[in-house]
Structure formats: C-alpha cells, structure tokens
Amino acid sequence: MTADVLLLQLANGLSFGVIFALIASGITLMWGIMDFINMSHGELYMLGAYGVWLALVVGVGNFWLALPLAVVGVVVIGLGLRATVLRPIFDRPPLHTLLATYGVGLILQQGVLAIFGPFAKEIALPVTGLVVLGPFRYPAYRLVVIAVGLVLIAAAGLLIQRSTYGIWIRAVAQDRAMTAALGVPVSRVYTVVFGLGSALAAIGGALAAPLFGIGPTMGSEVILLAFIVVMIGGLGNYLGSVIGGVLIGEVIAVGAIWLQPTQAYLAALGVLLVLLLLRPAGLLRGAR
C-alpha cells in the first residue's frame, strides 16, 4: 500500500462519513429531544435523492437548484407525516411509534417502487473533473460533498447552539415539562426539530445521489448504520453523531484497502460494537 492509496481512502471515508453524519444528526435530534425513534428516517434520505432526480427530469436545469427544491419537498412530506400519522401516536409507548414509523417507511419505499420502478436511477456528477494537489488527484465532486455537507452540518449546529429555537430544543431535551411550564409551545419546537432532521436527511440523499445512484431501498441500506452512529455519538448529542458518522465512513473506506466491501462493513460493525462496550453512553457522554 502506498501513502497515496491511504490518502485517497481517507478522503473517500470523509465523503461517506459526511453523508452518514447528515442522516445520523437528524435521528439523534429526534430521538434525543423528542424521545421519538423514527424508523422511516432512511426514507427521507431516499426521497431527497429521488427529489433531486425528479427535479432534473422535469427540467430544472441545475443540480444546485434541484437540491434545495428536493429538500423543501422532503421537509413538506416529513412535516405532513408528522401531522397526520405520527402526532396522534406521539405519546404512546415506544413500540407503537417504532412499528408505525417502520410502516411509514415501508409505504414510502413501496410507493417509490410503484411510481418510479425498481431500476436504479442515475444523475450526472454536477461537478466534474479532478482536483490536483501535488501528486494527489481527487474527484472534485467528492470534495464538494465534503465541503457542502460540513458547512450545512456546522450551520445547523450553530442554529442549535445560538438561536432561540436552539435553546428551546436543548431545554426540551433536558426537561420537557419545565420548558412548557415556562411558556414555550413544545409541540412547535418538535415541528422545528422534525423539519430540521428531515432537511438534513434530504441533503444527505441529494448529495449522495450522483455518487451512489438512486434506488427505493437506499434508505433502508444506511439506516441501521446510522442508528449505530447515533448510539456511538451519544443519544441526542449532535456533535457526537457527526463525529460518529465520519468515524464510520473512515473505517469502511480505509478497511476497503485490504478487505472486500462486505468485510469492511463487518469491520465497521465490529468497531462500533467495541466502542459501545467501552463507552455505552457514547463518545461524548453528557454534553449536549
């Protein structure tokens, strides 16, 4: 192995990792703050990818125009689901929400399958060419994914740290009843969390679409790893989910230097298992 290969895979790992982080951060917000396990979160990621594809097919000429349209579309779908299906069962035992959101995920998956067919869709790379850094040559779009993903993750993080809604989100996570008793409309805070989580997942799917192709099961393929990333990062810990996402991307990418893809995936699960055993409360326990 040369240093070039390692560097290449580290960069690849970062681009995977950013996409994992976009999915996992939404799950950790919903789970940690609303106590709500959304099994259909992977489908929001999948819909983000289909949204970009659809926008391009119907004539939106530019990927960077299609992306925000897809995100808005997915947020509308996500909030629609929350209002109709999820809100009535919100305070039920976890098993109910688990099954209901799993059902919603299946419906979305089968619905997409019925409408768009089983075959993978492809969209052209919105940014072509290679970036040359000395001896190192790397696809420009992957660098764009890393940059755009990290900037949006940081922006959402800043929102949670600084804005009024951010303070409310953290207050609700720490003591929901007391937040309500201080006059904060908690259900509106939940709507914002749900919208933010949906948007992050959709951005992940839209950025991933040109790299990995688009299919109805792409969400269910990543959701398990994303949930484990959430556990690694510490439940409800936004920064933890980002670090966990990048970590898992790196393990898979660097592992692929020596291992078959399925073996690299297994290695990633192994690393997660060890981390969970060593730090059951997550990498950054406590801090929110």
Place this chain on the structure above:
Amino acid sequence: MLRVADLHVFYGKSHVLWGVDLEVAPGAVVALLGRNGVGKSTTLKAVIGLVPARQGRIELETASGWRDVTHRPPWERAALGIGYVPEDRRIFPHLTVRENLRVGLDRLTLTPKARRQALERAFELFPALADQLDRPGRVLSGGQQQMLAIARVLVLGPRIILLDEPSQGLAPLLVDSVMDAVVRLGREGIAILLVEQNALAALEVCGRAYLMDKGRVCHSGTAAALRADQPALERTLGVTAADIAGSP
C-alpha cells in the same frame, strides 16, 4: 386572581386530589400547608397544567376578565401569567444561567429595553445571579439554583407565582433571604401561592393559608388566626404549642 374549584386529580388509578377549593386574590401571598403527600405539590402542578384535572375548574383572572384554563396546555397558562417554581427547582443543567433565563423570555415579544429591564429587575432581587450568567445551571449551589428558578419566572412578568418548597434543602440564612424575596414580590403586587414544609416560616410571610389533608383543603384562614388555632395546626401539621412559642 386564581380560583380553583372542586379539583380532582388522578395519577393513573390512584385518586390524589379529592376536590380542592382555593382562591388567591390579586397580590396576595397565600400558603398551602400540610404534611408530606397530602397533595400540595400536585395542586400546584395541576394549576400550571403539568398534571391533568379529571374534574373541577381552574380559573385565572387576566386583563380581559376571568379565563377558564382547566384544559389549556401549560405554555398557554404561562403566557397568561402563571409562573411555576417547582420543588426541585428543575434548572436546565446543561444550559447556562443566561440561557435558563432566555427559555421563557425569548417567548415574549419585548423591545430590547423592556427585556433589559426585566433582567435588571431579577438581578436586583438576586444580585448573586448577575455574576454567574455564563456558568451552566448544574454547577450552581442549591441557593443559587433556587434564585435562578424564581428569576426564570420573574422575568416573564407573571401575575401569580406558584412556589413549591422554596426553602427545601437551604441553609437557614438562605431560607431567610428566599422568604424575604417572597415578601418583596408580594409587595410588588405579584400574587403568590406558596407550598411550604416549614409551616411556621410560611405563616410569617403569608396573609392567608389553606391547610390540606388527604387530598382536600380541610381548614383555611388568615395567618394570624391559624397561628392562634393550635388544635388545627397540631392536627394537620403536627406543630405544637411549644413550636409556635419558640418561633420568632
């Protein structure tokens, strides 16, 4: 200001409040006394809406007349002017003091000036908080947490504050300063419904008091009359004549 009539509350199947009736006049300091587990804290939780009323009415006097808030969510009651300071303070441990104050304050649409004044008023009452603004809630002492819990509702400009066991776990000197704050708030025209284990301290600062037993109000009267009514105090609180004689 506040009227509670025939309030019944259940925790699951257990019937905790059996028809509580009480009233708090505008600007009055009213104490709710009784032994452990008679339903004092539950009454306050029901008034702010953290536990549902199965039966009865909770009415609040607002600028536009009496409002039935029995089935309104807690944040609406808070917006109508009920402030709630819970027994265990329930400071947000991972938010700074400033953020703890902002949780409710950011809900109000205030001019920057009105906002500053609201904060200054709270710091005037509790100067110790002003130096702690950037520290997380979890590192505050018990006394500072109690001050923050009161300041957190005070900045919202409440009409009535529900104060649950403010002296619990505090050193005697701090108990005095918290009770002084209660008296000052009452003088500023904020009504207070005070639940207190330390009945004699409460009778010092309140105008009226209700005695509770087994989920009901069993006795009520002015603080002076209750201090004189030794049998009632002994029956519901276990306070003896010697305790009263020994109190300041």
